[in-house]
Structure formats: C-alpha cells, structure tokens
Amino acid sequence: MDTTAPISPTLAPTPTPTPTGAAIPRSLFLFALFYGGMVTLGGVLGAKQVALGPLAVEAGIFPFLTLVGISSGIAELHGKEVAARLVRYGFAPLVAAILLTFFVLQLPTDPGMYPPAKEAFPIILGQSGRMMFAGIIAYGVSVTLNIWLFDRLRSATGSFASVRGFIAAALSQIVDTLIFITVSFYNVRPILDLMLGQMLAKVVLSAVMVPLIITVVVRLGRKLDAAA
Secondary structure (H helix, E strand, C coil): CCCCCCCCCCCCCCCCCCCCCCCCCHHHHHHHHHHHHHHHHHHHHCCCEEEECCEEEECCHHHHHHHHHHHHHHHHHHCHHHHHHHHHHCHHHHHHHHHHHHHHHHCCCCCCCCHHHHHHHHHHHCCCHHHHHHHHHHHHHHHHHHHHHHHHCHHHHCCCHHHHHHHHHHHHHHHHHHHHHHHHHCCCCCCHHHHHHHHHHHHHHHHHHHHHHHHHHHHHHHHHHHCC
C-alpha cells in the first residue's frame, strides 16, 4: 500500500477585486473639469479691456471669479483641503496652456491666413513672459487665500456661504491685483491708478458674481452627489 501523500498543487493568491464604482464624487469630478477650462480661458479673455459703466477691467476677471466661486463651493461641499488640492492641480492646465501657446506662436504662419486674424493672433495671445509669470503667481496666491479666508470665516458667518464667499473673494482679489499689477508693470508704467481701478472693479464684480456661483455649485453639487 502506497502511503505517500499526494502533493497539493500550489494555489495562486486570490486577486483583490477592483471596485467598479467611481472613486470621486460626481460633483467634484464635474466641477474639476469645469475648473480646468476656466483656468486656461482667463489668459485669453484677459486680452480685452471691458467698460462696465464707470469701471474698466480686463475680461479675464470673469473666468477668474468663476474659479474663485467654484473653489469656494468645493470647500463648502468637500472641505478646505480638497479645494486647496484643486487649486494646486490647476497649475497643470495653466502652465500647459502657456507653453503650448508659446510653441504655437513660434510656428510659421500660413501665408493664406485671413490677414486681420494673422495680425491679431500674436497681439491677443503673445503676452510678455513677465505678465505670464505674474498671472501664475497671482492665481496661486489669491485663490489659495480665498479658500483659507472662506474656511476661516465660517465661525463668523455660519451657514451663509454666499456672504463668506463675497468677503473672501473681495479680499483675495485685492491681493491678486497687488501682485499682478506690481509684477507686470512695476518700472514700466505708473501703477497706482491702475491698481485702484482694478481693485474697485474686482470687488464690485465679486459682490455680483461670486455669491451666485457658490449657490449654484453647492446646490447642483448636492443634487449630483445625492443621485450617485
């Protein structure tokens, strides 16, 4: 009688199943995509100066205040750290857009291109390196400051996210203007009058746009996450 025990085959370890559900809340995914688009749009629209009654401001403020409103709404929905991370990730499309724009400007222009567009393209997109650098610094400092202020004001304003959003946006836009105008135009042109005008325009627009954007982001975000 054979008493040798049969050799058991070696069993491969059972793989850990990969979750099939989304790893990111719907609201965060949607607004992160929108946020990335607004980051790259600001530099393009900033080439136009718009007159709003007695106020004059560069049109890049519209996507920029959209960024402020979205980041505040994300902080309300998902916390300050998530919103701050979104701001840091925003550097990726911002820098990529600048580098790609610079690359395209170096390429030869098709001789058959529509003449007015041929002349306007480098004027609109060909910002100086100094202004691009100013925009990167101003973006990082002011939007990060906005999120920090928005969170710190919670104890003073309670659940009134729109009020917190306006105060944080107004203060951060003042800092944004100080940084951008100083870095862009110091020793190039007088900057005091330009600063004051830009600050006033941005504070007024912050009061109009930011509370509305925060309200939309928070309400839509809660509906999206509840339906997930």
